[in-house]
Amino acid sequence: MQLGVIGLGRMGQIVVNRVLDAGHDVVAFDLSAEAVATAADAGAEPAESVEDLVERLGDGKRIWLMVPAGDAVDATLDELNPLVGEKDVVVDGGNSHFEESTRRAESVDAAYLDCGTSGGPAGAELGFSLMVGGPQWAYDEMTPVFDAVATGPNGHDRMGPAGSGHYVKMVHNGVEYALMQTYGEGFELLAEGRYDLDLEAVARTWNNGAVIRSWLLELCEEAFREEGTDLGDVADHVAGGSTGTWTVQEALEQEVPVPLIYQALSERFGSRAPESGRFSRRLANRLRYGFGRHEVAREE
Ligand SMILES: NC(=O)C1=CN([C@@H]2O[C@H](COP(=O)(O)OP(=O)(O)OC[C@H]3O[C@@H](n4cnc5c(N)ncnc54)[C@H](O)[C@@H]3O)[C@@H](O)[C@H]2O)C=CC1
Ligand SMILES: O=C(CO)[C@H](O)[C@H](O)COP(=O)(O)O
Structure with a gap:
């Protein structure tokens, strides 16, 4: 699978590394050029902007956001939304408020998964615990990525509809x-x-x-x-x-x-x-x- 990752800080770099280690391809973008360079050193394809990242992904785009909760998520989605469609999947792995996630799920054209992430930087070796909300088909589609980012198949599950992942x-x-x-x-x-x-x-x-x-x-x-x-x-x-x-x-x-x-x-x-x-x-x-x-x- 090919995954776009936006937000390459403490948590996003771990997503990149674990997905690469599992044998998938990653395209990576962050506002910080240094963070992009770190991801590229790990084997990710660097992108210069959100638009560039989307262009580098094939059909059926899979994109993981790991930016700070709040304005950064909305700013990223404003850029992403014109570039994605109903066959694409966007995951927000940050600590967003569940009501914001419900609102975003309705306004984004792609399938939207709100993913509560627990484990902190220690998850680099152990993997994370992932609590996911949103459409079942999108969760199933992302399962290989969740298997890689989480501690394994038991380290993630679909909690329910939009908002439920961030609620948990x-x-x-x-x-x-x-x-x-x-x-x-x-x-x-x-x-x-x-x-x-x-x-x-x-x-x-x-x-x-x-x-x-x-x-x-x-x-x-x-x-x-x-x-x-x-x-x-x-x-x-x-x-x-x-x-x-x-x-x-x-x-x-x-x-x-x-x-x-x-x-x-x-x-x-x-x-x-x-x-x-x-x-x-x-x-x-x-x-x-x-x-x-x-x-x-x-x-x-
Ligand atoms: N650190 C932790 O233990 C945990 C953090 N989280 C959540 O994960 C999310 C990320 O957390 P951290 O990695 O710790 O934060 P961080 O501050 O280490 O990294 C955030 C990254 O996002 C980038 N960024 C900010 N705005 C951007 C934008 N508009 N476009 C592209 N890149 C942008 C920054 O340059 C930075 O590299 C937050 O929502 C946080 O609450 C969740 C569980 C644990
Ligand atoms: O989600 C986390 C751990 O599970 C993050 O570390 C979060 O930042 C912790 O919350 P707070 O900043 O309110 O202490």
């Missing part, structure tokens, strides 16, 4: 916030509590057979190993927040109680008040680097 990913991120918060609180109690503990050793012990072992806990272990048991100069400012906000907004609309996710989101906003100093917030700040390579705020 939104809720996934709400859960992610709450898990980060609860690990943060536990380690804060251990850090402030009555024993002088090596938190890397605690996390390592928990990760080996404990009920609460997980990838986020492995990232806690990594954070203590790399930053020290007191987290060194990692600041208590936690960035991000949009996907968690959407989860809470949707829960309010559906009248479903999500107190833990709401609390975790509130903690994140609370972390932006000057000098709160909370250990749990410092760990959450460092964990976002662990799973997403988001910049770590450090004390000056």
Whole structure:
């Protein structure tokens, strides 16, 4: 198969590499010439613009967007839409709001798949978990690509119609916030509590057979190993927040109680008040680097 990939940052380059490794062809475009050159070094055919990328694809065009959510998706679709038709498939693998994806699916002439992507830069080796919404035929058509980008055939599935993929990913991120918060609180109690503990050793012990072992806990272990048991100069400012906000907004609309996710989101906003100093917030700040390579705020 031949795939066009637009957006070649932390996540898009992984899509390119995994699709190439699976034996498919890739045409790659990004606003950054450096990012295009990196993809070309990996074996992709470089494109100079969205139009150039489309021209290099044969009939039945398959295109994967991995640009930042929001305006960049709409700007790309504005350029793509006159160039694609009903036999073509466009996948948005970013963290778009599910209602935006539903709107886009109706306005784009190609079949549109909203694809929640989880796994972060670690997915380079492991593959991602992909939650896909949109027409069944387009999902089936893209299965060889999803097999390559995901951990394998069990690492992706069609969640339902347009919007459902990004809806599931939104809720996934709400859960992610709450898990980060609860690990943060536990380690804060251990850090402030009555024993002088090596938190890397605690996390390592928990990760080996404990009920609460997980990838986020492995990232806690990594954070203590790399930053020290007191987290060194990692600041208590936690960035991000949009996907968690959407989860809470949707829960309010559906009248479903999500107190833990709401609390975790509130903690994140609370972390932006000057000098709160909370250990749990410092760990959450460092964990976002662990799973997403988001910049770590450090004390000056
Ligand atoms: N980093 C992570 O852990 C995860 C990120 N995501 C989502 O994946 C998407 C991409 O994320 P990252 O790769 O981390 O971002 P990134 O900032 O590393 O890369 C984005 C790339 O898109 C390019 N770009 C921006 N506007 C463009 C346009 N109009 N046309 C062509 N290229 C354009 C930029 O030059 C950049 O190379 C976002 O929606 C993000 O929320 C989803 C899951 C995990
Ligand atoms: O989707 C992700 C992980 O699953 C991304 O890393 C996302 O950026 C995390 O959300 P936030 O920026 O709100 O922390």
